[in-house]
Amino acid sequence: MLAELGAVDERNELTEIGGELARLPLDPRVGRMLVAARAEGCLEQVLIIAAALSVQDPRERPLERATAADERHAKFADERSDFLAFLKLWKVFDGKLEGACRENFLSVRACGSGAIPTLSLKPRSVR
Secondary structure, eight states: OTTTTTSBOTTSOBOHHHHHHHHSSSOHHHHHHHHHHHHHTOHHHHHHHHHHHHSOOOBOOOGGGHHHHHHHHHTTOOTTOHHHHHHHHHHHHTTOHHHHHHHTTBOHHHHHHTHHHHHTOOGGGOO
16 A cells, blocks of 8 residues: 555655655545645645545434434535535534534534544645
């Protein structure tokens, strides 16, 4: 896998990319996404995708309020991609986490312990 990511060369020696990945406290595949995103100028967007891949889905759908949950979740939907929906969700809730999560049937625990805090990383966090 490390060779596929460009982290080691044909002699299994660490490459420059491998050195960058070694400094990131992440799964190497997610780290490689971030390194490539920085190079392509889209780190902020890929941070959100990386966070989404790292946690459980924050959407909740209580049986007794399923219709209301579906209606609230629909405003984040994007027919092109679940990741684009996650990006919309982040943009709405940046800085308004707990109340917004409850109001929109999103797990406060999942939002507070996983994806949403990860999203607060600034692009300069990956060097």
